[in-house]
Amino acid sequence: MTELLQGVLDQFAAVLDISMVQPIFGIKGLFWLFVLIEIGVRLYLGRASRQLHEVEPEHRQNLVRRFWFKLSILFFFLRPFCIVSSPETGRFNALMLNELINLFMIGGALLRLHYARAEEARFEEWTELDAAEVVVSEDRT
Numbered sequence: 270m271t272e273l274l275q276g277v278l279d280q281f282a283a284v285l286d287i288s289m290v291q292p293i294f295g296i297k298g299l300f301w302l303f304v305l306i307e308i309g310v311r312l313y314l315g316r317a318s319r320q321l322h323e324v325e326p327e328h329r330q331n332l333v334r335r336f337w338f339k340l341s342i343l344f345f346f347l348r349p350f351c352i353v354s355s356p357e358t359g360r361f362n363a364l365m366l367n368e369l370i371n372l373f374m375i376g377g378a379l380l381r382l383h384y385a386r387a388e389e390a391r392f393e394e395w396t397e398l399d400a401a402e403v404v405v406s407e408d409r410t
Contacts, residue, residue, distance in 0.1 A: 295360035303364060310371045311336055317378040324385040332378055339374065343367050 294300060314332040321332075347366055352359035 294364040295358065299361070299364060303367075306368065306371065307340065310375065313375060314378055317382055320382055321378075321385060324382070332374070335374065339367075339370055343370075 294303060311333065314336050318332040343363065343366075348360070348363040351363040351366065355362060
């Protein structure tokens with residue numbers, strides 16, 4: 270009976286053995302770096318989305334939804350495609366491609382915020398100039 274139980278335990282150990290499984294991104298420890306970067310990107314895009322909505326209430330883009338869409342595309346399409354195209358370096362290439370997409374998303378959000386704030390400041394300057402012109406024209410009459 271103990272031999273039978275030992276045989277079942279050995280089979281479970283063989284099934285659960287993950288020593289031959291490669292890390293998610295090709296190099297051990299990159300997964301945690303990926304997790305930290307993605308948390309930072311998610312938090313920044315959430316903050317940028319809220320600020321854009323405050324500056325431009327008609328702004329309908331949800332940057333967080335785009336982030337989750339990018340993450341799902343990474344794991345369902347980009348990573349498998351990179352692994353198939355290059356089995357040795359595909360996982361690392363998928364990580365680098367993801368970080369490049371993150372840079373574009375953050376850069377786009379940063380530029381959009383800068384543009385929205387500059388547009389708001391320009392509008393405030395114009396209203397101040399218009400108000401000054403109205404006061405000057407009322408003085409002349």
